[in-house]
Amino acid sequence: MVAAVLGYMLAMIGYAVEYAFGRQGVVARIAARKPRASRVLVTAGGDEVVETAADDTGDDDEPHRPIDAGRAAFIGRIALVVQTLAAAAHTACLVFRALAAHRVPWGNMYEYVLTACLIATVAWLVVAWRRPAVRHLGLFVSLVVAILLCVDAAKLYATAGPLVPALNSYWLVIHVSAMTVASGIFLVGFVTVALYLIQERREAWLAADRPLRFPLTLGDRLPASETLERLGFRIHALGFPIWTFGIMCGAIWAEHAWGRYWGWDPKETWSFIAWVVYAAYLHARATPSIRGRWSSWIAMLGWAVMLVNLFGVNLVVSGLHSYAGVG
Helix, strand or coil: CHHHHHHHHHHHHHHHHHHHHCCCCCHHHHHCCECCCEEEEECCCCCEEEEECCCECCCCCCCCCCCCHHHHHHHHHHHHHHHHHHHHHHHHHHHHHHHHHCCCCCCCHHHHHHHHHHHHHHHHHHHHHHCHHHHHHHHHHHHHHHHHHHHHHHHCCCCCCCCCHHHCCCHHHHHHHHHHHHHHHHHHHHHHHHHHHHHHHHHHHHHCCCCCCCCHHHHHHCCCHHHHHHHHHHHHHHHHHHHHHHHHHHHHHHHHHHCCCCCCCHHHHHHHHHHHHHHHHHHHHCCCCCCCHHHHHHHHHHHHHHHHHHHHHHHCCCCCCCCCCCC
């Protein structure tokens, strides 16, 4: 667990270097500008006025390129390898957890978060290896995963042990694994959509000649908003049927365990709310008059519902699914 978290943090630093100084960045371009030339003029009245020349942006010289862009890209590739090794350590953590508990490693909230973060990391690694142009965005995925794992280890840890009787079923493998995989995919989709909203607003402000402030300045290092929007849609389109399958399997398991397919238990209710929100997002994305910024906000709402379902229902609300294992 410690090796995985440290690996994700090291990868995050490497991605940050490529993010700031790579070919996708603006920091190096600003740093490459020559200082403004200034001179002091004395007016007829004896007042001194400082006259500043325009920035030397290199229009009359060779165009400026990001400083050490090749080296930054190399560091980005190293970060991707480090994140892959961290994912291997993360996988080993789950394997040894399963061996210690003599069962599948997702019987409580600690294990669920651990598994969902691994799925999110693997999903991102697939995207990053296939599309190197967006590799530096691993900074944000690694950051979210590292934070969740730290919270998981510090606040949600539960000693490995046997399952409670209600969970001792083969449906645990089918139902919970599907929900965990979908949650990890939705996490990556959330990061992508959040970055899209930043970039889309930045492009609108630039078109209106408005000054940029944080977090819009982050868009200087991001791909075009259209690229991020398409990527976010594809990720959510992958996660949604898996989430649907998980809910269906949960209903079948509920009939075996409690004698009914659906009872509006808090966990069931919030899982269904998340399904409705993500279905609304996919429908809005397919509607030309709504797609873009507004449909993306629906996806952001979907992730907020997922957090309520994970933390709020497990830690605050009591129900038939109260198996968080947090003391």
